[in-house]
Amino acid sequence: MQTDLSIDLDLIRRYNQPGPRYTSYPTAPHFTDEYGTEAFRRDLSEASSNTPLSLYLHLPFCQSLCYYCGCHMKVTQNPETIETYLTALKQEIDQLAAAVDTSRPVVQMHWGGGTPTYLSPDQIRDLGAHLRHRFSFASDAEISLEADPRTVTAERMAAAASVGFNRVSFGVQDVNREVQEAINRVQPIAMVEEAVGWAREYDYNGVNVDLIYGLPHQTLDRFDRTLDVTQRLAPDRIAVYSYAHVPSIKNHQRVIDQEALPSPDEKLRLFERALERLTGSQNGRAYRFIGMDHFARPDDPLSVAQDEGTLHRNFQGYSTRAGAEILALGISGISQLSGAYAQNVKAFPAYYDRIESDRLGTYRGYRLTSEDRLRRHVIMQLMCHFHLQKADIEERFAVDFDRRFASALEWLKPMEGDGLVTLTPEAIHVRPEGRLLIRNIAMAFDAYWRTDEEQPVHAQTV
Ligand SMILES: C[S@@+](CC[C@H](N)C(=O)[O-])C[C@H]1O[C@@H](n2cnc3c(N)ncnc32)[C@H](O)[C@@H]1O
Numbered sequence: 052m053q054t055d056l057s058i059d060l061d062l063i064r065r066y067n068q069p070g071p072r073y074t075s076y077p078t079a080p081h082f083t084d085e086y087g088t089e090a091f092r093r094d095l096s097e098a099s100s101n102t103p104l105s106l107y108l109h110l111p112f113c114q115s116l117c118y119y120c121g122c123h124m125k126v127t128q129n130p131e132t133i134e135t136y137l138t139a140l141k142q143e144i145d146q147l148a149a150a151v152d153t154s155r156p157v158v159q160m161h162w163g164g165g166t167p168t169y170l171s172p173d174q175i176r177d178l179g180a181h182l183r184h185r186f187s188f189a190s191d192a193e194i195s196l197e198a199d200p201r202t203v204t205a206e207r208m209a210a211a212a213s214v215g216f217n218r219v220s221f222g223v224q225d226v227n228r229e230v231q232e233a234i235n236r237v238q239p240i241a242m243v244e245e246a247v248g249w250a251r252e253y254d255y256n257g258v259n260v261d262l263i264y265g266l267p268h269q270t271l272d273r274f275d276r277t278l279d280v281t282q283r284l285a286p287d288r289i290a291v292y293s294y295a296h297v298p299s300i301k302n303h304q305r306v307i308d309q310e311a312l313p314s315p316d317e318k319l320r321l322f323e324r325a326l327e328r329l330t331g332s333q334n335g336r337a338y339r340f341i342g343m344d345h346f347a348r349p350d351d352p353l354s355v356a357q358d359e360g361t362l363h364r365n366f367q368g369y370s371t372r373a374g375a376e377i378l379a380l381g382i383s384g385i386s387q388l389s390g391a392y393a394q395n396v397k398a399f400p401a402y403y404d405r406i407e408s409d410r411l412g413t414y415r416g417y418r419l420t421s422e423d424r425l426r427r428h429v430i431m432q433l434m435c436h437f438h439l440q441k442a443d444i445e446e447r448f449a450v451d452f453d454r455r456f457a458s459a460l461e462w463l464k465p466m467e468g469d470g471l472v473t474l475t476p477e478a479i480h481v482r483p484e485g486r487l488l489i490r491n492i493a494m495a496f497d498a499y500w501r502t503d504e505e506q507p508v509h510a511q512t513v
Contacts, residue, residue: 058319058322058323058326058487059484060320062470062471062488063487064315066466066471068491070490070491070500072343072490073364073431073434073497074364074366074367075365075385076426077417077427079394081417082394082415083416086392086416086418087413087414087415087416090393090416090418091393091413092150092411094391095147095151095388096150098152098155098376098388098389102155102374102389103155103158103374104155104157104186104378105157105159105370105372105378106157106161106182106379106380107160107163107366107378107379107380107384108140108160108161108162108163108182108381108384109123109163109164109165109380109381109382110162110163110164110165110166111123111124111164111165112125112126112127112132112133112169113125113164113165113199114166114169114202115235115236116303117236118233118234118306119263119266119296120301120303121295122165123382123397124165124166125399133170133174136381137170137174137178139402139407140178141178141181142406144182144185144380148185153186154187157187158191158192158372158375159192159375160193161195161196162195163196164197165197166198166199166202167196167197168196168197169199171207172209175210176214179210179211179214182214183215188215193218193257195220195257196211196218197219198219198221198222200223200245200246201238201242203221203246203249204249205249205252208253209249212255216255217255217256217257218256218257218259219250219255220290221243221246221250221258221259221260221286222261223238223243223260223261223280223281224236224261225266225269225274226277227277229273230268230269230273233267233268233311234266234267240280243280244284247284247286257288257351258286258288259286259288259289260281260289260290261289261292262277262278262290262291263291263292263293264292264293264294264318264321264322265294265313267312269313269321270313270317271317271321271324274321274325275324278324278325278328278329282328282329287348288348288351288353289329289347290368291346292344293318293344294312294318322487325346339351339354340486341369342369342434342486343368343434343489352371353369356371356373357436360436361373363431364431365387366379366387380395381395382397382399382402382412384412390419391417391418391419392419393415394413394415394416395411395413396413396414425444425448425455426496428444428447429444430493433481433492433493433496434489434493437481437485437486437489438481439479441476441477441478456496459495460474460495462495463479463492463495466488466492470482470484470485471485471491472492
């Protein structure tokens with residue numbers, strides 16, 4: 052059910068503070084090296100054989116640098132660099148397959164990056180075949196990849212389809228030429244249209260488009276045009292990401308002229324425009340606001356999962372496959388088991404060193420305490436469903452909700468006063484105005500956020 056969403060700029064300004072995106076709980080800065088390869092192997096060997104798997108592969112290479120990029124990537128034109136990585140990746144696949152019960156069905160796989168479509172058709176087929184050889188894919192598995200239209204060809208889309216890919220996310224970001232030049236990512240609209248055309252031709256049944264608001268030289272008029280083009284492409288899902296400008300972490304973002312960035316208010320208006328345009332029915336195909344930065348057509352599996360209460364949140368954002376354990380491969384990937392997180396090293400030499408000596412890529416992680424599991428469930432319930440029934444939590448975790456979360460409920464009181472949430476004796480309900488500030492609401496239940504003295508660097512919540 053979609054209720055009207057509106058933006059109260061004053062309210063958002065007041066609450067807009069840096070905060071986690073809750074793709075995990077606890078969040079990655081809390082992982083430690085006390086949890087390493089051995090702990091991960093043990094957890095993998097003890098997992099239930101009924102739990103399905105979701106695979107994530109990190110393919111970090113890009114042809115050229117987009118100045119806004121916040122991802123863990125490497126620009127290279129050297130084919131050997133890519134081949135060396137793919138060889139190690141296949142070894143890691145073998146090592147992981149030896150550590151886990153591979154009769155467990157793979158119900159989901161995602162290749163992220165970097166730019167997975169920078170691989171050649173042969174490399175795509177080879178890696179896909181290797182994975183299929185080692186793991187048991189469910190016949191209805193959701194298999195997706197991230198695609199940069201500038202690297203997409205009919206051959207690459209066909210190669211990916213031939214190894215089972217059925218969803219694709221195209222990075223569109225913005226269609227205006229001046230914006231594109233400022234971010235070093237010039238891609239004519241015709242190129243995007245052609246790429247989407249191939250996805251449909253090769254029977255991908257899910258097409259996503261990524262946009263970013265808050266980029267240099269973006270204006271409402273220009274962003275309107277980006278939204279026009281996006282709606283014409285008629286994707287099943289649209290991600291509208293808030294530009295995370297963190298030059299202290301991502302050095303190359305310093306190239307972006309600060310003066311050309313929209314002000315915080317202008318940035319909010321850009322998102323407001325996206326929200327109005329995408330959820331309004333006047334444009335034919337209306338989208339559902341799923342949460343945070345995701346929109347989906349009402350008949351898309353993401354919307355259906357939200358209706359059915361099975362929507363889930365993980366390192367890839369919102370996901371339909373609740374209950375699957377995520378195994379991540381490649382540099383920087385984060386595996387997510389029911390009771391633990393395990394992260395791979397981020398640097399190439401350290402990754403090669405580990406794989407060479409049969410140690411998987413794991414360098415740190417975290418095993419959840421029972422308190423963490425309880426809080427993770429509460430936070431994910433709010434992030435995915437904007438509603439929480441206290442009795443469900445009490446039954447599942449044998450706690451008295453009001454007593455255990457007395458201070459969180461206190462913290463939410465001013466938000467209730469501001470119309471963001473409704474607190475009743477039985478439930479917590481996030482009101483439409485609160486959906487845009489869902490991270491702030493979730494923070495009330497984050498034991499680490501509220502006690503840490505020094506917070507890690509996060510982007511603003513909106
Ligand atoms: C992991 S990237 C890979 C996309 C692919 N390499 C491409 O170029 O299309 C996925 C998406 O993250 C988003 N993204 C990357 N850096 C970002 C940033 N600093 N702030 C917000 N979104 C960002 C972009 O929308 C991008 O399409």
